[in-house]
Amino acid sequence: MIKNICLGILCFISVQLSAQGEFYPPKVEISDYTLSKFLTELTLAVGKKDKDFILEHLDPNILNSFGGDGGIEEFKMYWDFNAESTNFWEVMENILLIGGPSFDASKDKNSYYLPFTFTDWPDQYDAFEHYLVLGNNVNVRNKPTTENSEVLGQLSYQIVKISDPDGEILSENNDWLNITTVDNGLSGYVYGKFLISPIGYRLGLIKTENGWKINMLVAGD
Structure with a gap:
C-alpha cells in the first residue's frame, strides 16, 4: 500500500516537472x-x-x-x-x-x-528575461549555427530564459540566442525565429x- 502511494507521488512529481514551463496556444473561440x-x-x-x-x-x-x-x-x-x-x-x-x-x-x-x-x-516568468519557444521539436544546439553543431535536445512550446554564457540578456535581433529551460535541465542555442518575447x-x-x-x-x- 505504502509502495503504491510512493509510486503515485513519484509519478505526480514526474508529470509536474515535465510540464514545467510549457505554454501552448489557447483554443481560440470568437463568437462575435x-x-x-x-x-x-x-x-x-x-x-x-x-x-x-x-x-x-x-x-x-x-x-x-x-x-x-x-x-x-x-x-x-x-x-x-x-x-x-x-x-x-x-x-x-x-x-x-x-x-x-x-x-x-x-x-x-x-x-x-x-x-x-x-x-x-504567466506572471511567474519575468517578461524581460523569458521567451517562448514557439513550435514543436525545435532544436537546441551547442553552437549558434547549424553547421558542425550538435543537437542537445528539442523543445516544444517551452518558456525559456534568454542569456549569453556570461548571464547578459541578449537582443532579440540576434539570429541565435542562448537559452536555458526554467528547470535548468537544458541550455544551448535556439534560432531566433522560434523565440517569441511576451x-x-x-x-x-x-x-x-x-x-x-x-x-x-x-x-x-
Whole structure:
C-alpha cells in the first residue's frame, strides 16, 4: 500500500516537472462574427500588402509607441509606411501567425489584443528575461549555427530564459540566442525565429460604431 502511494507521488512529481514551463496556444473561440470577419479581412490585407485597407482601419488615436503622441500621421512616419522597405507587413504577419487568445474568455467584448504570448503570459516568468519557444521539436544546439553543431535536445512550446554564457540578456535581433529551460535541465542555442518575447510587438483592436479598428501596435514596456 505504502509502495503504491510512493509510486503515485513519484509519478505526480514526474508529470509536474515535465510540464514545467510549457505554454501552448489557447483554443481560440470568437463568437462575435464581426471580429472574426475583421481578423480574416486583416489577414488577407496583410498578405496583399493592402495599404489602403490598413489606413482605413486605423483608429485616429492609434498608439504607436510609449514615447509618442499617437495618431495616424505618426503611424505613417514610425513605420515609414510608404516605403517598400517598411517592416510593418512582416511584424503584422508574425503577430497574426502566432494568434490571439480566446475572445469569449474576455470580459471586455469591445476590444481584442494579440498575440496570446502577450495577453496570457504567466506572471511567474519575468517578461524581460523569458521567451517562448514557439513550435514543436525545435532544436537546441551547442553552437549558434547549424553547421558542425550538435543537437542537445528539442523543445516544444517551452518558456525559456534568454542569456549569453556570461548571464547578459541578449537582443532579440540576434539570429541565435542562448537559452536555458526554467528547470535548468537544458541550455544551448535556439534560432531566433522560434523565440517569441511576451513584450514584443502586439496588436490592439477596438470595436467602434464604424466597425473594428486598429488602436495599438507597440513593442516594449
